[in-house]
Amino acid sequence: MQHFSADSLILRAVDRGENDKLLTVLTADYGKFYAILKGAHSMHRREAAAAEPFTWSNIEFYEKGGVKWVKSATAIETFPGLRYDMEKLFLAAYFCEVAGELSDEREPAGDILPLTLNTLHMLSTATGENKRIKGAFEMRAACVGGFAPELLHCRECFCPADRNGYLDVMNGAFVCRECLDKKQAIAPLPEVDELGERTVLCPLSPGSVAALRYVAEAPAKRVFAFRITDERELSEFSRAAESYLLHHLERGFQSLENLKKLTALTNKRPSNEVP
Numbered sequence: 167m168q169h170f171s172a173d174s175l176i177l178r179a180v181d182r183g184e185n186d187k188l189l190t191v192l193t194a195d196y197g198k199f200y201a202i203l204k205g206a207h208s209m210h211r212r213e214a215a216a217a218e219p220f221t222w223s224n225i226e227f228y229e230k231g232g233v234k235w236v237k238s239a240t241a242i243e244t245f246p247g248l249r250y251d252m253e254k255l256f257l258a259a260y261f262c263e264v265a266g267e268l269s270d271e272r273e274p275a276g277d278i279l280p281l282t283l284n285t286l287h288m289l290s291t292a293t294g295e296n297k298r299i300k301g302a303f304e305m306r307a308a309c310v311g312g313f314a315p316e317l318l319h320c321r322e323c324f325c326p327a328d329r330n331g332y333l334d335v336m337n338g339a340f341v342c343r344e345c346l347d348k349k350q351a352i353a354p355l356p357e358v359d360e361l362g363e364r365t366v367l368c369p370l371s372p373g374s375v376a377a378l379r380y381v382a383e384a385p386a387k388r389v390f391a392f393r394i395t396d397e398r399e400l401s402e403f404s405r406a407a408e409s410y411l412l413h414h415l416e417r418g419f420q421s422l423e424n425l426k427k428l429t430a431l432t433n434k435r436p437s438n439e440v441p
């Protein structure tokens with residue numbers, strides 16, 4: 167039987183039978199793996215909290231019969247600000263699902279682990295910042311995944327990307343409005359290009375492109391150290407970042423769908439209320 171301990175981010179915990187849980191964890195050295203927690207529902211409160219999803223815990227594991235088991239767990243950081251806020255919980259689930267997608271088994275986790283921990287910390291402590299935090303995580307996660315966009319210049323005319331334009335999502339580049347207008351005037355952009363990929367253009371203004379560029383290039387610890395106060399710029403930033411990540415990972419996320427359902431529900435006014 168092999169024992170080892172590792173600081174672990176719990177990405178997911180699902181019930182397995184009456185009293186056990188299957189944890190998906192992400193660790194710096196061993197990457198992502200699965201481990202079974204026995205007697206999850208009869209554990210002491212403190213230890214049970216250390217095995218909750220989206221918790222950063224020191225876990226002692228043992229390996230038996232090719233399966234990893236949890237021997238004990240001690241929470242290092244529980245991110246308490248997430249626990250009583252539905253939207254934050256759903257966002258945390260989404261960040262952890264993306265982190266799982268961007269990590270492998272038996273490979274060190276690399277930059278996605280500190281990014282996710284940093285993001286959970288921001289989410290737990292900040293107020294009214296969910297949209298900005300989500301966008302920054304998405305753009306940076308895309309970069310960590312190897313899809314960093316070119317946001318310094320227009321891809322066509324090389325003018326600086328300090329004006330209105332678009333994020334050409336599939337080509338990972340900024341295109342200024344003048345260039346796109348010129349192109350459109352000659353031949354309307356095809357919905358699907360020769361490679362069969364859909365053309366996805368997200369409108370950007372100077373503030374939103376600057377924010378995306380900042381997030382893509384900032385030192386790891388400074389990813390969230392930017393401001394974007396204009397509502398329109400924040401919306402553009404957030405739409406472009408989400409679209410960019412999802413298109414490059416070529417998949418959707420159940421946790422993001424859940425988050426959108428929740429947002430739609432909380433934004434819905436009762437029918438007899440005058441808007």
Ligand SMILES: [Zn+2]
Binds near residue numbers: 325
């Ligand atoms: Zn241009």
